[in-house]
Amino acid sequence: xxxxxxxxxxxxxRKVLLAxxxxxxxxxxxxxxxxxxxxxxxxxxxxxxxxxxxxHSNRLRFEELNLIPICNxxxxxxxxxxxxxxxxxxxxxxxxxxxxxxxxxxxxxTYKLPITRLRELIEFxxxxxxxxx
Numbered sequence: 001x002x003x004x005x006x007x008x009x010x011x012x013x014r015k016v017l018l019a020x021x022x023x024x025x026x027x028x029x030x031x032x033x034x035x036x037x038x039x040x041x042x043x044x045x046x047x048x049x050x051x052x053x054x055x056h057s058n059r060l061r062f063e064e065l066n067l068i069p070i071c072n073x074x075x076x077x078x079x080x081x082x083x084x085x086x087x088x089x090x091x092x093x094x095x096x097x098x099x100x101x102x103x104x105x106x107x108x109x110t111y112k113l114p115i116t117r118l119r120e121l122i123e124f125x126x127x128x129x130x131x132x133x
C-alpha cells in the first residue's frame with residue numbers, strides 16, 4: 001500500500017510571506033465585518049471571497065473592493081456547480097459601477113507584489129487586527 005506524500009511547506013520567502021499576508025487579510029476582515037451577513041444567503045459571514053481569484057490578479061489580491069463577505073457553504077458553491085449563479089447575485093448586489101472598477105483593475109497585469117510590499121501588508125494587517133481586538 002502506497003502512502004500519499006506529505007505536502008511540504010514552502011521555504012521560498014516570498015511564498016511564506018504571501019501565505020501569512022493572506023491569513024492576516026482574512027483575520028482582519030472577519031473582525032472588521034463581523035456583523036456583515038453573507039452576501040449570497042444572509043447567514044453569518046465566515047470568510048472573504050476574492051471575486052477576481054487571487055491567481056488571476058495580483059493587483060486585486062489585497063484590494064478591499066474585490067473582497068466579498070460570504071459563508072463557508074456559499075463559498076463552496078461559488079467555486080463549484082452554482083458559481084455562475086452566485087457570481088451573478090454578487091454583481092447585481094454590488095452594481096455596475098463596482099463591476100466596471102473591478103474589470104479596470106483586473107486589466108493591470110504589470111502589478112507585482114515584491115517582498116517589501118508583502119512585509120508592509122503583514123505589518124498593516126497585524127496593527128489593524130490589534131486595534132480591533
